[in-house]
Amino acid sequence: PPAVADPTHTVSTTCPYCGVGCGIQLEVDDATDRIVASHDDPDNLSSVGMLCVKGRFGYTFAQHPDRIQTPLIRDGERYTGPFRKATWDEALDLVATRLVEYRGDAFATLCSAKATNEDGYVQQKFSRLIMSSNNIDHCTRLCHSPSVEAMLTSLGSGATSNSYTDYEGAGCLVVIGCDPTSNHPVAASRMRRAIVERGAKLIVINPRRIDMCDYADLWLRSYPGTDVALLNAMAQVIVAEGLADADFVANRTEGYDDWLSVIEADTPEHAATITGVSADDIRDAARMFARPPGSCLIWGMGITQHTNGTANAHGLLNLALVAGQLGRRGSGISPLRGQNNVQGCGDAGCLPNSLPGYQGLRPDTLVRFGDAWGAPGRIPDAAGLVVTEMVESMERDDGVRAMYITGENPLLSEPDLNRADELFRRLDFLVVQDIFMHETAQLADVILPATSFAEKDGTFTNSERRVQRVRQAIPPVGDSRPDWDIVCDLARRMCDKFTYQHPSQIFDEMAQLTPIMSGISYQRLDAEGGIQWPCPSPEHPGTTYLYADDFPRGDRAKFVAFEQGAVAAETPSDRFPLVLNTGRVLYHWHGGTITRRVDGLMARTPSLEVSINPQDGERFGLRDGADVQVRSRRGSLTGVARYTYRMRTGEIFIPFVRLGDSAANFLTNAAYDPESHIPEYKVCAVRVEPIEP
Ligand code: SF4
Structure with a gap:
């Protein structure tokens, strides 16, 4: 019989879920431009031919009907008025006009560890150069x-x-x-x-x-x-x-x-x-x-x-x-690392105290970046706020008043969500750029539709410092655009810079200014696969392990002593006798904004399970598989009791994914580590109660 033409083509890219950074091959139906399958990539140096269930089956979110497909502007009352569809010009003109009122410390931005290195680089550049603000952070504040x-x-x-x-x-x-x-x-x-x-x-x-x-x-x-x-x-x-x-x-x-x-x-x-x-x-x-x-x-x-x-x-x-x-x-x-590009987001400078490549806000570095960006003396030299400080500052009149949030959902990821929601409603202006509507976007004044990983080119950097290519497989859904393209279009309404035509130009600029990556280019990544930084020159093969001879701080690493202090800011009491531990589950990814849109994954974990030792379950009158209410001093949730001897008595576990109206962060404590400002998600005191049918 005559050969039948293959109706699909395959694109090699990088998994958009966790920081392992597995290579995936997306199979695309040429007639419909839809992704029809995802396969492992045997040549990928990090995953060597393996994929987990999310990489193998979790791609369908990219073309889910819930995708935001046009810019949206709030009409009428803030927080309650409906959104109306807008053109890109209308939405970006409005954002540019409003943001100029908040230059300096009144502005803050959250970058996305799900987006590419190039996306993160232009966003921190936008904040520093145009908004004169180092109030730049991303989800690493809440994880590592x-x-x-x-x-x-x-x-x-x-x-x-x-x-x-x-x-x-x-x-x-x-x-x-x-x-x-x-x-x-x-x-x-x-x-x-x-x-x-x-x-x-x-x-x-x-x-x-x-x-x-x-x-x-x-x-x-x-x-x-x-x-x-x-x-x-x-x-x-x-x-x-x-x-x-x-x-x-x-x-x-x-x-x-x-x-x-x-x-x-x-x-x-x-x-x-x-x-x-x-x-x-x-x-x-x-x-x-x-x-x-x-x-x-x-x-x-x-x-x-x-x-x-x-x-x-x-x-x-x-x-x-x-x-x-x-x-x-x-x-x-x-x-x-938790998110696919949390390493790269930090590498690209999405941090309040350092420029790309962890180069501190030192005078020589500021001069080098200021000159390269064509704006000498414009980058502020004082460290900005981390995300927990941004949220706290909203309580004050001189705190953050306008935010630009890309690919993050702080009203699900912050601890003590009821309090966080109150504080976000004090902002004067909120812009959210994302692929799906979520809790934070519901409060926004303007929503800008971004593309998913499958609709853009760029790079991610995984947990082992390997920079890997992200390749466009399908056209953008609706009128959505890559994050870098949206940021640059917004920036051009406020200055004459940001003239990039392709993410490779952004990567080249970042590499040129960042010694640990200066030997990496798209040409090398396409020819060699992923490259691990430090890679200081085009001839350098990349670095599999660090500290063979010395340390970035000098010849010697430093012992730093701590004594065991209080085990937690909140410990069990008669009213709240159990310790709550939060974390993740295999079939959902973080808050679940993406995996809730993958039918196969939802089918495996459709409800919020409260893991509890059977002895505790009986002590508190629960039944395995029955609904349970969990309360802390800050809020409550409803889940399904799951008896398991994996839990010790006195401790329960709830994943922080949001399923239905329930999310663990309604319970968690905002107390934080004084050095890093990370909240204490892992320990708080709760009680459990049966819900009568
Ligand atoms: Fe690999 Fe993580 Fe993607 Fe699973 S979710 S395929 S482990 S990168």
């Missing part, structure tokens, strides 16, 4: 800001030091405060490969019995908020038993004696009384971690989302330093 804070202090860089290949070459993996099987499934597969095929030891440290416990040599079930005591005690064992890497400590670190004087009293016996982990298990974990050939520390928000989050992160770094588990193959530190 303590990790970044601690790593910048101790090492001089806020990035993951190693690569997924290091897991496979390690003798021991320590998985602490994260559930990779649910949140970073392909990275979890590479961990399991290390354990099953190469015999690596696995230590899990988590109050919940996560799936990885099934593979663990040791599971330390510490109480929430007690990680400083646990990590100090492990370090104390390493020193006391002569397991420290004396050469590394002597030649590549500073502050050892001061640190040791603080942690010497943190014996395993002392830590056992705080953490609930036996002294013998603490000793065994320390010995496993310190032994050759190498160990990797892998962590998530169970470490960071605490009022002692930065202290926890320093505890991990101190452990890596004292055992010399850094700067060589099969070792290193991995804060697993």
Whole structure:
């Protein structure tokens, strides 16, 4: 029979969900321009032919009928008046006219860790150059800001030091405060490969019995908020038993004696009384971690989302330093990044205290960027507000009055949502740019429709610092436009810059001004696949692991000591006797704005489950599978009780996805870590009550 022409074409791009950064191949029906399938990419250097359920089946959101397809302007009363469709000129003229009233500290912007590096770069440039404001932040504030804070202090860089290949070459993996099987499934597969095929030891440290416990040599079930005591005690064992890497400590670190004087009293016996982990298990974990050939520390928000989050992160770094588990193959530190481009968003300068490439607001850097941007002296030199400070400032007359939010939904991601909603209603002007309507967009004065990952070109940077191409597979849905294109069109109404025609021009400018990326270009990415920064020249192959010879802060990394303080800002009481732990689930992504629009994923997890130990369930009169109300001092939600022995008595778990009217952040506490300003999402006091049918 005659050959039948293939009715589809395939586009290689990068998964838009988590920070693992898997390569996906989108199959597009040529007749309808619809994506009809997503396949793994065997050539992708990060995912090596694997995909999880979200990468494989989660693409349908891109062409969901709920997509916002035209600019929208609020008519009539603020917050309650209807939106009407507008042209791009009408909407952008209005935004430009209103925003000029708020130049300086009255303006703030939230960038999107779901958008590309190029999108983030032009948005921070818009804020600094046109709005004269460093009030720029993104979701890393709510996930890994303590990790970044601690790593910048101790090492001089806020990035993951190693690569997924290091897991496979390690003798021991320590998985602490994260559930990779649910949140970073392909990275979890590479961990399991290390354990099953190469015999690596696995230590899990988590109050919940996560799936990885099934593979663990040791599971330390510490109480929430007690990680400083646990990590100090492990370090104390390493020193006391002569397991420290004396050469590394002597030649590549500073502050050892001061640190040791603080942690010497943190014996395993002392830590056992705080953490609930036996002294013998603490000793065994320390010995496993310190032994050759190498160990990797892998962590998530169970470490960071605490009022002692930065202290926890320093505890991990101190452990890596004292055992010399850094700067060589099969070792290193991995804060697993949540969103697809949270690494890149920080790299691109979407931070209140640094320009692209983590270049601080120093006079020489400001001059270099000011000259390159054709506006010498225009970039403000004082650090701006982080997102939690932006929200707090709305209470004051001299606080933030106008916001431009791209691809973020703070009225789902902020803690204590009832309070956050009150504060956002005090803004004079709110612009939201996104692909779907959501809680924050409902309050906006203007909504600008952006494209999804499938409708634009650009780059994402994954958890292992690998810059990878994003390629357009389908035309923009409706009148939506790529974020970079919208920002540039808005900017051109306010100045004569921002004349880019294609994201590659934006990338080239960013690379030219950012030494860690200056050797990367679209041409190289297309020819070689992803490249890991630092990559300082076109001949440089990229860097799989950091700190082989020195650290960005100098020759020596720094020990920083913390003692175990209060375990949490809010602990159980007679009225609120249970500890609430929040996190994520496999079939939803973060707040669920995207995955709620994927039928297959919704079918797997259609309701908000409240995981509870059966003993607690019976104690409080619940039934497995029945509706339950959960209350904290700040709000309440309705979920479905799910009995599981994965939970310890006294603790419950609720994912922070919004399903129906329920979301965990109605309950969480806005108390935050003083160093990083991350809220304490991981611990608050709640009670549960049955809902009678
Ligand atoms: Fe996408 Fe993360 Fe799943 Fe990979 S592991 S397919 S990047 S969601």
